Amino acid sequence: RLVFEDYFIFSTLFIFPSSNQSIFKRYISKYNSNLNNKFDFxxxxxxxxxxxxxxxxxxxxxxxxxxxxxxxxxxxxxxxxxxxxxxxxxxxxxxxxxxxxxxxxxxxxxxxxxxxxxxxxxxxxxxxxxxxxxxxxxxxxxxxxxxxxxxxxxxxxxVTKGRILLEPVVINNRPILPTLNDAWFAGFTDGEGCFTCSIGEKRGFSFNFNISQKWEINLTVLEHFSVLFKNGIVSRHSEENTYEFRLGGVNNCKNVFSYFDKYTLYTKKSLSYKLWKDIHNDLVNKDHLDESKRREMIERTKMINKSNNTNSRY
Missing domain, CATH: 3.10.28.10 (Homing endonucleases)
Incomplete structure (x- = not known):
């Protein structure tokens, strides 16, 4: 459908910051000049x-x-x-x-x-x-x-057969990518996204947002998410021919808050997001270092994972 010839280069520059920011800006400018980012209904x-x-x-x-x-x-x-x-x-x-x-x-x-x-x-x-x-x-x-x-x-x-006859559709393959000013990513997250957190019995924890997608042809879209949120990595998933976009860590994951606070999630993942964001605040406040608070946080992380599991493949 479309080939993002320069896309991997500038997304990689973003994921792995380089001192040569002018190169990144040049690729951004060139790419945006050739891409219509606005949905047309x-x-x-x-x-x-x-x-x-x-x-x-x-x-x-x-x-x-x-x-x-x-x-x-x-x-x-x-x-x-x-x-x-x-x-x-x-x-x-x-x-x-x-x-x-x-x-x-x-x-x-x-x-x-x-x-x-x-x-x-x-x-x-x-x-x-x-x-x-x-x-x-x-x-x-x-x-x-x-x-x-x-x-x-x-x-x-x-549509050329039967009682109801309609006009044929001319396929429009125009290139398009989502932005942070539209609801596409919220819809895609309702389908494919996952908010995760695990807290250990001692001080350790992991805090992530990730989206997995099959087919290498979709890889550039996952890379685009890193550009949107100014962080994250794209890597191979354990499943064959599957790739994953991941934001990891308390500092990086906060980049999605302003987006999801503006654009509503309509599945049960809205509950996952709320719990996940609340625990993020607790981690920032270092509540996990207090034993009694940590145990309560561990129980709440189970609720995040439970909400995520209701949206897993049926």
Whole structure:
């Protein structure tokens, strides 16, 4: 979809600070001049008003969050018969986020797949036409763009058949990356992010925020997160063909606070974030050095991990 030729160089310069800051600034300037960082929902609003003229239109903030969440949790499906479906899967304990999406979009169904899994689903032509206009030109992950391209090709065949005939979609592969002034990263974190903390019986502790992602083609997006938050490392994960962005340590992790305080998390990870941030404050105050306070903090870290586990793969 897009090749970030100079991207690895300047992101590496940021992760491993160099005295030659002018080189970093030059790469930033060159990269930004070739990249449209703004999400564009004009096509979505046009389609939405065409198919659902009496419904309240979703906000740009919600739509940007939904794009990020879909890139983490969504599926663009074309079955063997050529029929299409758009699906977002969640642990049933987080079913409320699927109902939230259904309520704001004004369409789709939430189905309890099993005791542990629920899905938001639409197979309606007009509704998928609306969603195609949402994601077209607004996807960040190159691998997700590949699956969406196949979905659109299937859509363009699908809409020429049956009682309801619609216009084909022209694929828009414009390069785009999220910023700290939009909700994409919050949506992606709701799908893929993890707030972690562990405190030892003595003085030791670890405090991290991390996001893992499969496929090397997505590696540059993880590197971009390091640029956004002015820190962090990207490394290979223990799983094959998987990479991880990690912010580690009390000082580095505070870089995400202003973002997540502004852009809401809608899954149970909102609880994880609140607990994680509270423990960060305790660590800064060195409460973990007091034995009684440390034991209480250890119990609270278990709640963070419990909230994270409810959002793990089902």
């Amino acid at each position: 004009s096509a979505f609003y046009k389609k939405y008003n065409t198919h659902l003229p009496n419904d309240k239109i979703p906000s740009e903030n919600f739509l940007t969050w939904l794009v990020g969440f879909t890139e983490g949790e969504g599926s663009f499906i074309v079955n063997n018969r050529g029929d299409l479906a758009f699906v977002i899967t969640q642990a049933t304990i987080d079913k409320q986020v699927l109902e939230f999406i259904q309520e704001i979009l004004g369409f789709g169904k939430v189905i309890r797949q099993s005791a542990i899994t629920s899905r938001y689903v639409t197979q309606n032509k007009k509704e998928i036409d609306i969603l195609a206009s949402l994601f077209n030109g607004n996807l960040v992950l190159p691998k997700r763009q590949e699956t969406f391209d196949l979905f659109v090709k299937g859509f363009n065949k699908w």
